[in-house]
Amino acid sequence: MKEGLLSELSAPGRQGVMLPDLDVPEAALLPESFLREDLPLPELSQVDVVRHFVRLSQENFAIDTVFYPLGSCTMKYNPKVNEEVARLSGFSQVHPYQAQETVQGALRLLYDLQEYLAEITGLASTSLQPAAGAQGELTGMLMIRAYHEAKGQGHRKRVLVPDSAHGTNPSSAAMAGYQVVSVGHDSEGDVDLTQLRELMGPDLAGLMLTNPNTLGLFERHIVEVCNAVHEAGGLVYGDGANLNAILGWAKPGDLGFDVMHLNLHKTFSTPHGGGGPGAGPVCCRDFLAPYLPGPVAVRDGDGRYTLRQPAEAVGRVRSFYGNFLVLVRAYAYIRSLGPEGLRQVAENAVINANYLQTRLDDAYQVAFPRRCMHETVLSASRQKAHGVRAWDIAKRLIDYGFHPPTVYFPLIVHEALMVEPTETESKDTMDAFVAAMLAIAREAEEDPALVQGAPRSTRLGRLDEVTAARKPRLCWG
Amino acid sequence: MTYVPNTQADRESMLEAIGVGSVEELFHDIPSDLRQPALHLPPALTEMELVAQLRAMAETNADLDHNACFLGGGAYHHFVPSLVGQLVSRQEFYTAYTPYQAEVSQGTLQAMFEFQSLICDLTGMDVANASHYDGAAALAEAALMAVRITGRERIAVASAIHPEYRTTLQTYARPLGLTVETAPAMPPGDLSDYACLIVQQPDFFGRLQQMGGLADLVHQAGALLVASVDPISLGLLKPPGDYGVDIVIGEGQPLGLPVSFGGPYLGLFACRQAHIRQMPGRIVGETVDSRGERGYTLTLQAREQHIRRERATSNICTNQALAALTATVYLAAMGRQGLRQVARLCYHKAHYAADRISALPGFSLAFNAPFYKEFAVRCPLAPAELNRRLLERRMIGGLDISDLVEGGWLVCVTEMNTRQQIDSLVDALAEVTR
Numbered sequence: 001m002k003e004g005l006l007s008e009l010s011a012p013g014r015q016g017v018m019l020p021d022l023d024v025p026e027a028a029l030l031p032e033s034f035l036r037e038d039l040p041l042p043e044l045s046q047v048d049v050v051r052h053f054v055r056l057s058q059e060n061f062a063i064d065t066v067f068y069p070l071g072s073c074t075m076k077y078n079p080k081v082n083e084e085v086a087r088l089s090g091f092s093q094v095h096p097y098q099a100q101e102t103v104q105g106a107l108r109l110l111y112d113l114q115e116y117l118a119e120i121t122g123l124a125s126t127s128l129q130p131a132a133g134a135q136g137e138l139t140g141m142l143m144i145r146a147y148h149e150a151k152g153q154g155h156r157k158r159v160l161v162p163d164s165a166h167g168t169n170p171s172s173a174a175m176a177g178y179q180v181v182s183v184g185h186d187s188e189g190d191v192d193l194t195q196l197r198e199l200m201g202p203d204l205a206g207l208m209l210t211n212p213n214t215l216g217l218f219e220r221h222i223v224e225v226c227n228a229v230h231e232a233g234g235l236v237y238g239d240g241a242n243l244n245a246i247l248g249w250a251k252p253g254d255l256g257f258d259v260m261h262l263n264l265h266k267t268f269s270t271p272h273g274g275g276g277p278g279a280g281p282v283c284c285r286d287f288l289a290p291y292l293p294g295p296v297a298v299r300d301g302d303g304r305y306t307l308r309q310p311a312e313a314v315g316r317v318r319s320f321y322g323n324f325l326v327l328v329r330a331y332a333y334i335r336s337l338g339p340e341g342l343r344q345v346a347e348n349a350v351i352n353a354n355y356l357q358t359r360l361d362d363a364y365q366v367a368f369p370r371r372c373m374h375e376t377v378l379s380a381s382r383q384k385a386h387g388v389r390a391w392d393i394a395k396r397l398i399d400y401g402f403h404p405p406t407v408y409f410p411l412i413v414h415e416a417l418m419v420e421p422t423e424t425e426s427k428d429t430m431d432a433f434v435a436a437m438l439a440i441a442r443e444a445e446e447d448p449a450l451v452q453g454a455p456r457s458t459r460l461g462r463l464d465e466v467t468a469a470r471k472p473r474l475c476w477g
Numbered sequence: 478m479t480y481v482p483n484t485q486a487d488r489e490s491m492l493e494a495i496g497v498g499s500v501e502e503l504f505h506d507i508p509s510d511l512r513q514p515a516l517h518l519p520p521a522l523t524e525m526e527l528v529a530q531l532r533a534m535a536e537t538n539a540d541l542d543h544n545a546c547f548l549g550g551g552a553y554h555h556f557v558p559s560l561v562g563q564l565v566s567r568q569e570f571y572t573a574y575t576p577y578q579a580e581v582s583q584g585t586l587q588a589m590f591e592f593q594s595l596i597c598d599l600t601g602m603d604v605a606n607a608s609h610y611d612g613a614a615a616l617a618e619a620a621l622m623a624v625r626i627t628g629r630e631r632i633a634v635a636s637a638i639h640p641e642y643r644t645t646l647q648t649y650a651r652p653l654g655l656t657v658e659t660a661p662a663m664p665p666g667d668l669s670d671y672a673c674l675i676v677q678q679p680d681f682f683g684r685l686q687q688m689g690g691l692a693d694l695v696h697q698a699g700a701l702l703v704a705s706v707d708p709i710s711l712g713l714l715k716p717p718g719d720y721g722v723d724i725v726i727g728e729g730q731p732l733g734l735p736v737s738f739g740g741p742y743l744g745l746f747a748c749r750q751a752h753i754r755q756m757p758g759r760i761v762g763e764t765v766d767s768r769g770e771r772g773y774t775l776t777l778q779a780r781e782q783h784i785r786r787e788r789a790t791s792n793i794c795t796n797q798a799l800a801a802l803t804a805t806v807y808l809a810a811m812g813r814q815g816l817r818q819v820a821r822l823c824y825h826k827a828h829y830a831a832d833r834i835s836a837l838p839g840f841s842l843a844f845n846a847p848f849y850k851e852f853a854v855r856c857p858l859a860p861a862e863l864n865r866r867l868l869e870r871r872m873i874g875g876l877d878i879s880d881l882v883e884g885g886w887l888v889c890v891t892e893m894n895t896r897q898q899i900d901s902l903v904d905a906l907a908e909v910t911r
Contacts, residue, residue, distance in 0.1 A: 002770070002771075003587065005587070005590075005591060005594075006591050006594075006595075006805075006809050007594065010812075014812070015812060015815060016558070016560075016810040016811065016812055016815065017558045017810050017811055017812075017815045018815075019556070019815065019818045019822060019892060020892075022821070022825055022826075023895060023896040024825055024826055024829035024896050024899070025825075025829060026825055027824065027825050027828030027829065027832075028828075030685070030713075030714075030824075030847055031847075033687065033689060033715070034685055034687075034714055034715060034847065035713060035714065035715060036711070036713065036714060036715045036716055036719070039598075039599075039711075039712060039813050039816060039817055040598045040813070041598055041599070041808060041811075041812055041813040041816060042809060042812060042813070043812045043813050044809055044810075044812055046560060049560060049564075049806065049809045049810050050560055050563075050564065052809070053564040053588070053806055053809075054564065054567065056570075056583070056584035056585075056587055056588055057564075057567040057569040057570050057584050058569060058584065059581075059582075059583035059584040059587075060569040060570060060573045060581065060582055060583070060584035060585055061569075061573065061578075061581035061582070062568060062569045062570070062571070062572040062573040063568075063572035063573070064568035064569070064571075064572045065568075065569060068573075068574075070574060070577075073574050073575075075574060076480070077480050078571070078572055079478075079480060081524045081527060081528065083566070084528065085527070085528060085531040085532075085535075087562075088531065088535040089535070089540045089541075089542040089543075090532075090534070090535025090536050090537070090538040090540050091535050091538070091737070091738065092735040092736075092737050093541040093542050093735055094538045094539070094540050094541070094736065094737070094738045095541065095546060095548050095552055095554065095736045095738070095873065096552050096736065096738050096739030097548055097550050097552065097876050098539060098548065098873055099861075099865070099868070102538065102539035102868065102873075103538050103539070103738065104538070105533075105534040105536070105537035105538045106534075106538050106738050108534060108537075109534060116518055119516065119517055119518060120516065120518070122514065131610035131611065131614065131740070131741075132610065132793070132794065132795040132796070133794065133795060134782070134792040134793055134794045134795065135610060135614070135792075135793075137792065138792060142648065145652055166782075166783075166794075167781075167782035167783040167784070167785075167786045167789070167794075168782050168792050168794050170782075170786040170787035171782035171785075171786055171787055171789045171791070171792035172792040173787065174787040174788070174789075174792075175649070175652070175653070175791070175792050176652045177652035177653050177654070180786075180787040217506070218504075218506035218507060220506050222508070223508055223511075246504075246507070248513070248514075248516050249504050249507060249512060249513055250504075250507045250511055250512060250513075250514070251511075251514050254511045254514060255508075255511060263795075265795065269480075271571045271572055271799070272573065272574040272795075273570070273571060273573075273797075273798050273800075273802075274570050274571075274573045274574065274575070274576065274582075274585040274588075274589075274798040274799055274802060275574060275575040275585070275607070275759065275795060275796055275798030275799075276608070276741075276795040276796045276797045276798045276799065276800075277610075277740070277741035277796075277797045277798075277800055278795040293648070314648060315644050315645065315647055315648030315651075316613075316641060316644050316648060317614065317645060317648055317649075318610055318613050318614045318645055318740075319551055319611050319613040319639070319641045319642065319739065319742070320551075320552070320611075320641070320738075320739025320740060320742075321738065321739045321740070322739070322740055323740040323741040323742075324737050324738040324740045324741075325737050325738075325740065325741060326740070326741060328531075332527060332531060334518065335521075335522050335527055335530070336478040336521060336522055336524070336527055337478065337479070337521055338518060338519065338520045338521030338522070339516035339517070339518045339520075341478065341479055341521050342516065342518070343513075343516070344479060344481055345481070347500050347503075348481045348483055350500075350503045350504070351483070351488060351491050351492065351495070351500065351503065352483075352491075354495045354497075354503055355494060355495055358494055358495050358496070359494065371502075371503055371505070371506070373503075373506075394578065395578075395580070398578070398580060398581055403578065403581060404578050404581075406577075409783070423480075424480050424481065424482065425482070426482035426483055426487065427483055427487040427490070427491055430491075455580050455581075458580040458581060459583070459770075460579075460580055460583060460766040460768075460770055460772045461580070461766040461767035461768055461770075462579075462580065462766060462767045463579040463580065463764050463765075463766050463772050463773075463774040464764045464765050464767075464774075465579075465764065465774050465775075465776065467764050467765070468762040468763070468764035469762070469776050469777055469778070469779070472604075472753065472760075472762050472776055473762055473763040473764075474590075474593055474604045474605075474753070474760055474761070474762050474763075474776075475590070475593050475594035475597045475603075475604060475605070476590075476591075476594040477594065477597055477598070477603075
């Protein structure tokens with residue numbers, strides 16, 4: 001059913017919420033020059049508002065309604081108990097500027113979570129401040145910069161980023177004032193070690209690396225890659241977007257990473273919220289800890305928790321201490337699963353992805369045919385021969401009741417379909433998804449128009465994105 | 478607890494289909510000496526145990542359900558109608574991600590279009606994005622945007638912007654070789670070398686400044702005017718679009734989000750039509766589908782990191798979508814009358830409190846300036862000590878700003894403070910300073 005805009009549902013005089021009368025004497029009003037004349041907000045009754053948003057919600061696909069294998073986004077089930085604990089008034093109704101004696105429980109949670117994330121990554125220290133993965137990346141790159149400058153190495157201006165990297169990596173490096181140089185990949189999907197070695201030099205600040213990479217593959221030369229960067233005086237930044245694949249199976253610190261972010265809304269099950277909020281804590285080695293943005297939580301000798309700014313902090317990257325209620329959920333998740341549970345997360349995520357890859361590799365081209373980790377990247381190159389593109393396959397999956405995978409990323413794979421099932425899906429779901437993908441592959445050969453015209457099951461057909469960008473209409477005014 | 482549905486039998490049959498004898502074989506690309514390290518974490522908990530432990534932790538915090546709150550400074554305790562939490566908790570919103578696939582994301586997309594529209598209505602600006610992390614990060618991004626537009630590398634900041642916002646701005650500015658300088662109070666001096674002037678209305682101390690003519694001075698110098706605003710105050714105050722602001726940012730937390738020990742919050746970001754292609758962040762636009770029906774989609778993506786990589790307007794990807802949805806539901810529920818009423822209640826109650834407190838011996842208002850819902854008081858007792866004494870009476874006192882204003886205490890009053898609470902505060906202040 002088509003749902004009108006709030007502005008169209010408005011009628012003068014309707015009110016959704018009533019507030020108490022003023023219970024103090026009225027003060028003199030401000031001079032008119034400070035006051036607004038009209039407040040052009042919609043006017044709706046409460047039931048209007050409720051129906052409007054419930055109806056809108058029904059137009060979404062979500063993890064709680066369908067399989068959502070959006071590659072690189074780790075769309076795992078979000079445990080409901082985590083929502084309940086995040087709503088406890090002792091967490092949600094606490095002001096960030098309250099005296100520290102009155103928030104010891106909140107500070108303890110921050111402190112413990114810092115320690116857990118450091119343990120999971122095999123690194124020494126954590127700042128929970130960054131609001132999302134991209135902000136974590138910027139933070140990490142600023143720390144690398146501060147470190148080089150402190151050592152009189154401010155001339156190190158170049159950052160290497162593999163061509164398979166998320167777009168946030170080069171963008172974050174540029175925001176940290178770095179010059180970005182792309183590194184290629186070899187025929188097996190790993191970083192091209194020869195090219196990497198050629199790119200070393202006295203102006204190297206570091207390398208940003210995702211491992212497993214965005215092809216869903218574990219970088220087999222990881223130790224050599226990190227060694228090469230370190231020998232050249234650079235540092236290695238880790239994009240933790242794909243940490244889900246190696247939880248409890250490898251620690252990035254052991255592999256050679258110096259500083260990295262984690263996406264708590266991916267690996268640690270906090271809800272994606274239609275695009276956020278996430279949280280992008282940063283973990284680092286000892287020698288980088290003084291540069292972490294603060295404040296961070298510390299425990300004094302007497303067991304009291306306080307907030308402290310690290311000595312050489314790169315500053316702060318936002319107000320207060322991070323997306324606290326997201327941190328509460330991640331904390332609850334880690335406590336629920338324990339060490340063995342976290343290891344099983346990685347195991348099952350990897351089994352599911354390899355199972356999908358195995359079942360699909362007759363009908364679809366697997367981009368790099370070797371064992372994958374938590375996700376598999378397919379190419380629609382065979383289907384393209386019939387005029388069916390990755391985009392069409394994605395849209396056709398909607399008609400089969402699945403959220404599409406990530407498409408056209410990584411950029412180095414032609415007609416990419418990036419499928420990440422996660423550990424919270426069953427073999428039954430994998431089988432149903434495989435059946436749909438195989439059916440679509442047949443349709444692509446036999447009736448390409450059927451796939452090209454998808455979706456047909458949704459209220460709206462394909463949206464005209466070209467007109468949207470050419471003649472932007474961005475508000476109802 | 479486990480959330481893995483596969484049984485042992487499922488796993489075995491899947492491993493067989495894959496063609497491996499064990500799970501370990503799937504992890505062989507990890508160097509063997511680094512594989513399966515010890516993980517020193519506390520043992521797993523069942524849901525019952527987890528809730529009990531977290532409840533105990535939460536209960537050691539003093540919360541605003543059990544203590545009257547007079548604390549603000551960038552995080553505000555406002556009323557949140559019940560329907561806000563209920564609607565935002567719809568799992569179809571909650572457990573979706575960025576609406577890359579428009580046909581199965583119309584709920585999120587239309588709500589974001591409505592969010593952008595409501596922020597435009599509130600601020601008087603032409604366009605808004607679909608959210609930023611928080612007010613401080615939004616302010617930093619607004620400055621970078623002004624730098625891109627003007628090609629200038631100096632940023633002027635009014636002295637009374639939130640100190641954490643200024644620190645955040647410096648973090649973002651420093652690596653790009655940009656300088657952040659404090660502008661003199663009105664008139665702001667010669668800005669012909671500056672990308673922008675950043676002001677906050679009401680400022681960090683709650684004061685309101687006359688904005689008439691400021692935009693003209695800034696624009697004559699070829700700079701942009703950036704304003705940081707409190708969205709609740711805009712139920713009463715002149716929208717920044719009316720006094721010539723080019724980029725408006727703000728902390729959207731007061732629009733239906735609990736104070737939450739500092740996050741998640743909501744960065745508001747709006748600008749003039751002319752500058753949309755330099756705006757950071759996701760934007761939703763209206764369009765039509767293949768049959769000509771109205772629909773919504775992410776748009777102007779050529780600005781963004783996933784397309785433009787190191788040349789993007791910002792690295793932002795994940796934003797605060799659910800917080801933006803919260804603000805949308807809040808504004809829809811409050812509506813024109815409700816928001817006006819909230820804004821009015823804050824104003825009058827804050828002035829009642831200010832009158833009564835400043836009449837106490839030893840207390841005085843720190844500034845002789847119009848204010849909105851916060852005001853700075855000079856106290857006869859150290860503010861930290863004052864707050865300790867108030868806490869014994871189940872009151873969370875104002876912000877200690879004695880590092881900025883001698884004996885300074887920043888008091889915030891909202892619609893949540895009843896007359897009885899304000900009178901009790903005044904009585905308590907009289908008692909502890911007697």
